[in-house]
Amino acid sequence: MKRYRQFQPLVVEDFEVGEWLHPAHNHNHYELIYVKKGKGVHVVNQLAQPYQAGTIFLLGPEDQHYFEIAAPTRFIYLKFTDPYLYKQSSGPAQGWQHLEYLIKSRETHQSGFRLMEVDNKIAARLFDTVATMKEDTVGNEQLLWWQLLSIASILQRNMPELKVVPGRGKDMQAIFCYVHKHIYEPEQLRAPVMADQFNTTADYIGPYFKRNTGITLRDYIQAYRKTLITQRLASGQYSLKEIAAEFGLTDESHVKKLVK
Numbered sequence: 001m002k003r004y005r006q007f008q009p010l011v012v013e014d015f016e017v018g019e020w021l022h023p024a025h026n027h028n029h030y031e032l033i034y035v036k037k038g039k040g041v042h043v044v045n046q047l048a049q050p051y052q053a054g055t056i057f058l059l060g061p062e063d064q065h066y067f068e069i070a071a072p073t074r075f076i077y078l079k080f081t082d083p084y085l086y087k088q089s090s091g092p093a094q095g096w097q098h099l100e101y102l103i104k105s106r107e108t109h110q111s112g113f114r115l116m117e118v119d120n121k122i123a124a125r126l127f128d129t130v131a132t133m134k135e136d137t138v139g140n141e142q143l144l145w146w147q148l149l150s151i152a153s154i155l156q157r158n159m160p161e162l163k164v165v166p167g168r169g170k171d172m173q174a175i176f177c178y179v180h181k182h183i184y185e186p187e188q189l190r191a192p193v194m195a196d197q198f199n200t201t202a203d204y205i206g207p208y209f210k211r212n213t214g215i216t217l218r219d220y221i222q223a224y225r226k227t228l229i230t231q232r233l234a235s236g237q238y239s240l241k242e243i244a245a246e247f248g249l250t251d252e253s254h255v256k257k258l259v260k
Contacts, residue, residue, distance in 0.1 A: 001024070012144070016037075030085075031078075032057075041070070042057060078148065102156060119158060191206055
């Protein structure tokens with residue numbers, strides 16, 4: 001498996017091709033991909049997803065992908081690393097949380113985003129703006145961050161509703177997505193509240209989760225929260241007090257206990 005490594009924190013690419021020349025590969029960074037024109041198939045983790053003008057894909061480290069191009073396609077790429085994310089994350093909490101939710105919940109949208117008409121027009125303008133800054137990503141780093149947050153906000157509001165449907169896989173996918181979305185709101189992650197969301201009982205949702213994942217729902221929530229908090233601490237951009245407030249934790253000692 002070929003692996004591409006990006007050492008720059010931020011890269012913008014804008015190119016048009018009639019044939020895809022890269023083998024199936026993964027990478028060490030995130031890729032936000034906008035299809036400006038063209039059509040074909042995008043194979044992500046061995047799942048084939050058709051694309052057309054306006055389709056947006058979000059890939060993360062370890063996602064394997066390649067394109068099968070049916071008509072000449074123009075791509076706009078915004079490629080960024082974890083260090084870039086946590087360097088910039090001192091902006092508005094809500095915008096940052098929208099982005100974090102998306103990049104931690106990629107399994108919910110591997111088929112790509114297809115936006116509402118009005119949002120599609122906004123996204124097209126945002127990606128055009130991103131493309132104009134490709135020659136000087138360092139000088140435009142802050143401006144690109146604001147474009148990225150704006151795109152994340154649009155993508156999140158176009159996520160499919162998390163409704164329980166027949167089939168274990170989709171049920172579990174919805175539960176993961178719910179946990180990721182509400183990780184900053186401990187009250188929303190209590191078993192009775194989650195059970196109500198998924199039309200079941202508090203006594204059932206925990207065993208159901210463990211049966212399908214091999215880990216308890218409580219342990220998964222704690223592990224996921226710990227991962228996010230550890231990344232914040234490593235960035236040096238957050239104080240313990242700020243982290244406690246963001247995640248709805250009692251105080252700084254609670255944060256220390258979680259990451260101990």
